[in-house]
Amino acid sequence: MKVVLQNLTKIFPSRDKKAGKEVVAVNDFNFEIPDGKLIGLLGPSGCGKSTTLYMISGLQKPTSGKIFFGDDDVTELSTENRGIGLVFQNYALYPHMTVQQNILFPLQNLKGADKLSKEEMQERAYNAAKLVQIEELMDRKPSELSGGQQQRVAIARALVKMPRVLLLDEPLSNLDARLRLQTREEIRRIQKETGITTVFVTHDQEEAMSISDMIVVMKLGVLQQIGKPQDVYDDPANLFVAKFLGTPPINVLEGKIQGGKVYIGQEAVLEVSGAEDQDVVIGIRPEGFELAETGALHCNLVNVEVMGRDVSIVSHHPASQNASIRSIINADHKTSVGGQIVRYDLKPHKVFLFNKETEERIRCEVK
Amino acid sequence: MVDSKQQWKAWLYLAPAIVLLLVFTVWPIINTVRMSLLENYSGLQATAGAQFQFGLGNFLKVVRYRQFTQCLKNTCILCFLTVPISTILALLIAVALNSIKFLQKGLQTIFFLPYVTNSIAIGMVFAAMFNIVGSFYGTENELIVTAGIINNVIEFFGGTHINWINYGSSYAANIFVMVVYIVWNALPFKILVLLGGLQGINKQYYEAAKVDGTPRRRVFTKITVPLLSPMLAYVVITGFIGGFKEYTSIVGIFGETMGPPDAAKRLNTMVGFIYDSLSSNSQGRASAAALILFAIILVVTLINNQVSKKRVHY
Amino acid sequence: MSDTITMKEKNIQQVSAAQKTMQILVKFFTYAFLILMALIVLFPFYWMIISSLKTLAEYRLNVPTFFPQQIMFSNYAEAFTTASLGQLFYNTMIVGVVSTLLSLVITVLSAFAFARLEFKGRDTMFGLLLATMMIPGELFTITNYATVTQLGWMNTYRVLIIPFLVSVFYIYLLRQNFMQIPNELYLAAKVDGTSDLKYLWKVMVPLSLPTLISITILKMMGSWNSYIWPRLVANDEAHRMITNGLRNAFTETSGDVNYPVQMAAVALVSAPLFLVFVFLRKYIMAGVSRSGIKG
Incomplete structure (x- = not known):
């Protein structure tokens, strides 16, 4: 089932009546989620990603705009008729029911033609439990389960009624680091097996990039960029997206384009064509540096961190917006770093130029 | 770190409480047991120097006493009628209140109002509402002048007026009035506690149920009631304990006669029996009755706890 | 589990209209119930106050009055x-x-x-x-x-x-x-x-x-x-x-x-x-x- 959001907008009236300022949580949102894909809604807190998810679920009504499931306009349809499964951030498992009762609960609500026999219900519940590998825990209460197990029960409960769309609200935020890695693989596997169009919300870019078919980056209610994780990473639309994706984060320096060259300070680091002379902000991915005896970029060395496979070099540059510049160099190079100054060449495809005012990407060819 | 200075300081701070408790709480417990076990113990005779035999006679007498069984019956009837009615009504009101936004605070305040009343004073208002006002009040020859507002309402809807609490009224009518008044009085506390419980339930359970398309009735029976069960148990236990100690609300409606003029004491309760025994200087009998009351309350509480353990989700 | 619930051939507009009506009905009955109960709770207080301001003759009228014809503050002095x-x-x-x-x-x-x-x-x-x-x-x-x-x-x-x-x-x-x-x-x-x-x-x-x-x-x-x-x-x-x-x-x-x-x-x-x-x-x-x- 593909999901289409059309001019979706959500405005919350302000809490403080005197201030009279309303909050635009989601602003004129347009995008299409292809059938059977896993989509990560990504952004810092307060960017409207959860509101978007809740509007897809029907728990919140959009102020304007439309939502389609396939070709059906479901904007006015209430939650229970949308055929969605929703996994809450805190799971919202009914504490007084066993795992089995929790999973059976949605099935027992079915009426009329959809009504199932006891045996069918049991079987569906068992299959759902098996899918998330909790069939051993059916008689436990939620309080007797670990966080990861509760998460699985919540997913099973959402899947058992075979939803058209599965929605997950920060599915990994309540798990510890080790479980998080394991569970995100699990979510990927379950989504692949069921083929249900799945949307999940997260503020963790690594999480989103690692399992999504597509990521949707949001900021203050405004859509920034949609695409495959690698494409968005390699080709960010603006400075915000460039900064938000990637660990360690991108290095941001101030510079200018002059006469077909990109300058950082007085140093011409790259050649550029198709762009006017102007002041720019330059983003360089940590892996975009190459040590070179004759490198154009001079930085003051601070520290070298050995990480085994890679070496991370921390240095200073007066034009840097960050406190320091961090580069990651393959340890195979055995390049010894000595002295006070470290010199780099830059890999053109890891360098992005942004307009200094609008922070939008300057589309040009960098060499 | 228990230093000796803290020791005596602590006892100093506790001294007033301990002295008062020893005199007015601990001694009465011991003394009540003692008096209940002395045959026909009477305070008046005791001061005159009479001796009493040790035995269980007081208990046997109390249990066989017709007045006592009537009191026990009244107390039980009132308890088993008012506790379920008021609990269910309070639950419905609390759930309804919890589901609205507009007027919620105002209505909540109104529903709490009966709590801040004097149960004797408002009992007199209820009595006035149910009373048939006439000449020769309290006698057989009472002439109806006005039938009272409740009867007026009944007549407005085409019924005939009922003698609720006056001379010659029936036991059933008396009990009905008492149930109405006690329920009215019991609602505020129950609504307050249940509404507090409802507001403490995580909203996500309801959102999850909504996503699953759970019908309203099922949300109520499968989610709200189980999650509210600790509060419900609390309200029921305190309701029963209060119910077994019912006394002043009857005084409020019927006065010290504890019944209509022609059937005094007909609505007497356990507590009433204890005070009657006390004023007739039969402390032995009063003590026995008080201990029986205590035992009943204890048993009811234990049963409740037992049921709660199985049914209540904490 | 890949098959998903297919939307029944219901007119979505109709469904949501029925739901809206249902919601309004539930709201209406909720308020009706609460207000009725509130009136019952309040009635004894109301009756106490208006009765306290009536003359004895008015109180004893065969047909009750819901507001005193003649306000008798003197009842309070007498009560006192x-x-x-x-x-x-x-x-x-x-x-x-x-x-x-x-x-x-x-x-x-x-x-x-x-x-x-x-x-x-x-x-x-x-x-x-x-x-x-x-x-x-x-x-x-x-x-x-x-x-x-x-x-x-x-x-x-x-x-x-x-x-x-x-x-x-x-x-x-x-x-x-x-x-x-x-x-x-x-x-x-x-x-x-x-x-x-x-x-x-x-x-x-x-x-x-x-x-x-x-x-x-x-x-x-x-x-x-x-x-x-x-x-x-x-x-x-x-x-x-x-x-x-x-x-x-x-x-x-x-x-x-x-x-x-x-x-x-x-x-x-x-x-x-x-x-x-x-x-x-x-x-x-x-x-x-x-x-x-x-x-």
Whole structure:
């Protein structure tokens, strides 16, 4: 089932009546989620990603705009008729029911033609439990389960009624680091097996990039960029997206384009064509540096961190917006770093130029 | 770190409480047991120097006493009628209140109002509402002048007026009035506690149920009631304990006669029996009755706890 | 599990319209139910007030009036003298204020000892205290009646105040509150050489003010509403309490009852409680929800 959001907008009236300022949580949102894909809604807190998810679920009504499931306009349809499964951030498992009762609960609500026999219900519940590998825990209460197990029960409960769309609200935020890695693989596997169009919300870019078919980056209610994780990473639309994706984060320096060259300070680091002379902000991915005896970029060395496979070099540059510049160099190079100054060449495809005012990407060819 | 200075300081701070408790709480417990076990113990005779035999006679007498069984019956009837009615009504009101936004605070305040009343004073208002006002009040020859507002309402809807609490009224009518008044009085506390419980339930359970398309009735029976069960148990236990100690609300409606003029004491309760025994200087009998009351309350509480353990989700 | 529920061929517009109607209906019945119940709850108060303002003749009309034809404020004056409410108010205020103050002092000291000081047998003792809450008060009354008779306290203010000064429930309530105040504050005060009493007064009491206010109100309401004990031990004119006095003043068993005056008296007795409620609702509700005890 593909999901289409059309001019979706959500405005919350302000809490403080005197201030009279309303909050635009989601602003004129347009995008299409292809059938059977896993989509990560990504952004810092307060960017409207959860509101978007809740509007897809029907728990919140959009102020304007439309939502389609396939070709059906479901904007006015209430939650229970949308055929969605929703996994809450805190799971919202009914504490007084066993795992089995929790999973059976949605099935027992079915009426009329959809009504199932006891045996069918049991079987569906068992299959759902098996899918998330909790069939051993059916008689436990939620309080007797670990966080990861509760998460699985919540997913099973959402899947058992075979939803058209599965929605997950920060599915990994309540798990510890080790479980998080394991569970995100699990979510990927379950989504692949069921083929249900799945949307999940997260503020963790690594999480989103690692399992999504597509990521949707949001900021203050405004859509920034949609695409495959690698494409968005390699080709960010603006400075915000460039900064938000990637660990360690991108290095941001101030510079200018002059006469077909990109300058950082007085140093011409790259050649550029198709762009006017102007002041720019330059983003360089940590892996975009190459040590070179004759490198154009001079930085003051601070520290070298050995990480085994890679070496991370921390240095200073007066034009840097960050406190320091961090580069990651393959340890195979055995390049010894000595002295006070470290010199780099830059890999053109890891360098992005942004307009200094609008922070939008300057589309040009960098060499 | 228990230093000796803290020791005596602590006892100093506790001294007033301990002295008062020893005199007015601990001694009465011991003394009540003692008096209940002395045959026909009477305070008046005791001061005159009479001796009493040790035995269980007081208990046997109390249990066989017709007045006592009537009191026990009244107390039980009132308890088993008012506790379920008021609990269910309070639950419905609390759930309804919890589901609205507009007027919620105002209505909540109104529903709490009966709590801040004097149960004797408002009992007199209820009595006035149910009373048939006439000449020769309290006698057989009472002439109806006005039938009272409740009867007026009944007549407005085409019924005939009922003698609720006056001379010659029936036991059933008396009990009905008492149930109405006690329920009215019991609602505020129950609504307050249940509404507090409802507001403490995580909203996500309801959102999850909504996503699953759970019908309203099922949300109520499968989610709200189980999650509210600790509060419900609390309200029921305190309701029963209060119910077994019912006394002043009857005084409020019927006065010290504890019944209509022609059937005094007909609505007497356990507590009433204890005070009657006390004023007739039969402390032995009063003590026995008080201990029986205590035992009943204890048993009811234990049963409740037992049921709660199985049914209540904490 | 890859097959998904297919939308039935329902007109979505129709579905949502039906849902809207259903929602409005539910809202309507919810409000109707609540307002009906609220009217039932309020009716006795309304009836008390309008009846108290009617003439006896109007009250006795065959067809009831829902607003007095002639407003009789004089009923209130008559009620005040008939029931000698002045003396009753005075007695009740003395008993209420004195017993509340003393009770607060005892409660604060005991709660402090149980919450902050370490002494042998503290927990056992606290457990025993809590156990006494199970016992119905009537059980104490029998012996206390004998005790106060022997002490020669009958028909005094003392007898109305002293036996009920200690409330295990209040001690429990305040102790729980005191326990939430970090012990470091106490230790810091000790380091600075602050005395216990000063610490209690300057730190503990202000920090647990809401609980103390709740206790004060409940205790005052208790005095106002107490009936059984005062009737037993202080039923003389000089010490009679308000509830008892009210009931005594209107217990005609025959003849014509002057209901308007009676209702005026009831309204006068109820008024202070309502005033307290209007201004201190928050504290009453907070205290009550934890107690389950009336007054």
